[in-house]
Amino acid sequence: MLNNLDQRFQDAIESFWRIRENQLQHQIDSGRPDAGSRGAATGGSQMTQLEDLLRDVLLESGLDESHIFTRTGLELPGYFRPEKRWDLLVVVDKCLLLVVEFKSQVGPSFGNNFNNRVEEAIGSAEDIWKAFHDGRFGLQPAPFVGYFFLLEDCPRVHEGIAFGEPHFSVDPALRGVSYAKRY
Numbered sequence: 001m002l003n004n005l006d007q008r009f010q011d012a013i014e015s016f017w018r019i020r021e022n023q024l025q026h027q028i029d030s031g032r033p034d035a036g037s038r039g040a041a042t043g044g045s046q047m048t049q050l051e052d053l054l055r056d057v058l059l060e061s062g063l064d065e066s067h068i069f070t071r072t073g074l075e076l077p078g079y080f081r082p083e084k085r086w087d088l089l090v091v092v093d094k095c096l097l098l099v100v101e102f103k104s105q106v107g108p109s110f111g112n113n114f115n116n117r118v119e120e121a122i123g124s125a126e127d128i129w130k131a132f133h134d135g136r137f138g139l140q141p142a143p144f145v146g147y148f149f150l151l152e153d154c155p156r157v158h159e160g161i162a163f164g165e166p167h168f169s170v171d172p173a174l175r176g177v178s179y180a181k182r183y
Contacts, residue, residue, distance in 0.1 A: 012049035047102040079130030096143040104150040110179040
């Protein structure tokens with residue numbers, strides 16, 4: 001499997017786009033489409049083939065399938081919230097080894113979505129690490145926490161961002177930097 005990892009990754013990315021297109025078409029056909037391109041994202045499961053690819057890499061690395069969770073049993077306690085449903089977990093003998101979130105962003109609305117994704121990633125990371133340090137997972141070594149992010153490569157994501165700065169100056173390191181660079 002690792003011999004054809006590049007091809008499987010490419011196939012998973014193509015699957016992401018195909019599922020988005022199918023979901024959008026399904027919403028249009030149903031007569032209840034979401035605004036803009038939101039219908040392509042609200043159906044879920046776009047990242048399934050990427051999750052499956054990571055699961056297969058873990059299996060080939062020697063993990064038992066019974067320790068890898070991708071569809072069910074994905075809830076973990078948080079610190080600020082009772083629990084969060086992650087996308088992939090590895091739990092061996094009540095020891096959390098790996099937790100991964102899969103997210104994506106597709107244009108054209110990068111501004112608000114960028115801010116939401118950043119807040120979500122930081123919030124999820126802070127929540128799980130606080131829960132870990134609070135002992136919510138028992139006494140165990142720190143798990144690996146991953147965030148797999150897929151960003152559409154299009155002209156808009158590479159444009160510099162303008163700022164209003166009505167009261168204070170933006171960090172010079174962010175001045176004119178694109179969403180792609182900021183991610």
